[in-house]
Amino acid sequence: MWRTVGGEESRLPSREFLMGTDKPGIAADGEGPQRPVHVDSFHMDIHEVTNQQFQSFVRATGYITEAEKFGDSFVFEGIVSEDVKSQISQAVAAAPWWLPVKGANWKHPEGPDSNITDRMDHPVIQVSWNDASAYCSWVNKRLPTEAEWEFACRGSLKDRLYPWGNKLNPKGQHYANLWQGEFPAHNSAEDGYTKTSPVMSFPGNAFGLYDMVGNAWEWTSDWWSVHHTTDHQHNPTGPPSGTDKVKKGGSYMCHKSYCYRYRCAARSQNTPDSSASNLGFRCAAEQKR
Ligand SMILES: [Ca+2]
Numbered sequence: 001m002w003r004t005v006g007g008e009e010s011r012l013p014s015r016e017f018l019m020g021t022d023k024p025g026i027a028a029d030g031e032g033p034q035r036p037v038h039v040d041s042f043h044m045d046i047h048e049v050t051n052q053q054f055q056s057f058v059r060a061t062g063y064i065t066e067a068e069k070f071g072d073s074f075v076f077e078g079i080v081s082e083d084v085k086s087q088i089s090q091a092v093a094a095a096p097w098w099l100p101v102k103g104a105n106w107k108h109p110e111g112p113d114s115n116i117t118d119r120m121d122h123p124v125i126q127v128s129w130n131d132a133s134a135y136c137s138w139v140n141k142r143l144p145t146e147a148e149w150e151f152a153c154r155g156s157l158k159d160r161l162y163p164w165g166n167k168l169n170p171k172g173q174h175y176a177n178l179w180q181g182e183f184p185a186h187n188s189a190e191d192g193y194t195k196t197s198p199v200m201s202f203p204g205n206a207f208g209l210y211d212m213v214g215n216a217w218e219w220t221s222d223w224w225s226v227h228h229t230t231d232h233q234h235n236p237t238g239p240p241s242g243t244d245k246v247k248k249g250g251s252y253m254c255h256k257s258y259c260y261r262y263r264c265a266a267r268s269q270n271t272p273d274s275s276a277s278n279l280g281f282r283c284a285a286e287q288k289r
């Protein structure tokens with residue numbers, strides 16, 4: 001079903017829910033306070049936009065992503081080849097496992113010696129917020145707001161950590177593509193995947209949405225702020241301006257010891273022109289497309 005250009009969608013109900021948490025895992029990220037938010041009914045892609053879908057967009061429009069224009073993008077060092085690694089000297093001081101790799105882009109997620117040939121049903125990565133917005137417009141959709149994304153993640157469960165409940169591995173099963181082992185040195189891939197997984201490899205939530213946490217981080221339309229009003233909000237769209245955009249859900253690189261962000265209330269941010277080897281998106285729309 002991922003072969004359809006627009007992707008399958010789930011229709012979510014119009015409802016009030018509790019956004020954020022009063023028990024933040026990472027308080028500095030502005031996960032709290034918990035607050036009542038109403039979202040009108042909307043449609044959400046049931047899975048992250050795949051390489052196959054993004055390729056259809058690029059073939060139809062000739063679109064060139066920002067990573068392709070810049071000539072490089074960030075790749076997690078654990079998945080970069082020794083050959084590529086030997087050509088890099090610069091790294092991000094606060095996060096030395098991120099390497100700026102020349103020639104890394106959505107078609108070559110880990111650099112020029114990598115490709116997506118056997119990953120067409122995986123989430124597209126190395127796409128910026130601007131790239132993601134362009135794709136969603138092309139399919140007559142848009143990025144979800146943070147409130148819509150979080151409502152979708154929670155799948156009508158109240159005050160739970162994950163889209164499926166509070167236990168990370170119910171009955172010993174993996175419900176998301178995350179990191180097992182020791183970050184960043186050892187990924188045991190107990191869930192079956194060291195990098196991205198084909199979309200829908202893990203169980204969907206009550207709204208029929210897959211990989212809301214884990215696999216690839218997902219861009220939302222909101223500008224980033226860590227301050228939120230507790231006044232009742234109706235279809236909030238975030239601050240009017242900012243420097244960073246909100247991303248949600250965590251990725252295959254997330255482990256509790258370093259990135260406990262695979263919870264519905266968790267959030268993080270990047271500038272809209274950023275791209276990385278663990279960051280993708282899905283689209284939303286008012287009406288079915
Ligand atoms: Ca994994």
Ligand SMILES: [Ca+2]
Pocket residue numbers: 048211212213214215216217218249250
């Ligand atoms: Ca995801």
